[in-house]
Amino acid sequence: MGAPRRHGTNAKYHLERCRCAPCCTAASEYDNNRRRAIAYGRWQPFVDAEPVRAHVRNLGEFGIGWMRLARLAGVPRGSVSKLLYGDPQRGLAPSKRLLPKNALAILAVQPTLDNLGARVAVDGTGTRRRLQALVAKGWPQSELARRTGMHQANLSKTITGTLVQVGTVRAVSGLYDQLWRVEPVDGGVPAHRAEAARRIAVQHNWAPVGCWDDDTIDAPEAFADWTGKCGTPDGRRSHYRIGIPVCAPCRDARTAHRNQAALVAAA
Structure with a gap:
């Protein structure tokens, strides 16, 4: 599942949706610095490398390493390596300036679900609600585990967990899109097992599919x-x-x- 991150970071604000004062301040400061860096890149022949370097390090907190970032941004790996580490063999310090096109390409990469690594831990609210809603519809947890390629014990933890890995978020989201309109019996689930799954959902007060909108199912502040x-x-x-x-x-x-x-x- 992953351990909770420390407070006062942009990653804690976005991935775990923490809204404490230190995390809100960190997110605000980061956004302001990034906007300024992008604005500078519109007119300067070279741009200050420090805000871009801070962005690269920030993405590292989200689990996006510098080599992955270079690939996502379409920037040579050597440019990102020199931005962070310089060239030790030649005795060169990390870059002080950067070409605007490279700076803008790097700054354009954001820690979206598509860009994050599969093992990065994120808030599990939407994943938890989707799994619970499918059980409430009559899909047994064992069947959901089989269809997502998860061990049933791991799925049982995920269905009530706080943090989940990005790979799990993607798998569950895709499965939910496939099954939320399908009756379990039509999908090959025996009627008695579908009824048993629904009873489990009632016992735990798990909200069914109809209680959630696609726009709010991932929002922790939303309710069924x-x-x-x-x-x-x-x-x-x-x-x-x-x-x-x-x-x-x-x-x-x-x-x-x-x-x-x-x-x-x-x-």
């Missing part, structure tokens, strides 16, 4: 919309009508609504 009105004062009544337990956002929304009404009445 069981009723179409979850998170609103009317959500609680909708839960009762459907016959499913009231979710926390609906309880909170109802309490906030009552408190507000009491304040208005007392005014």
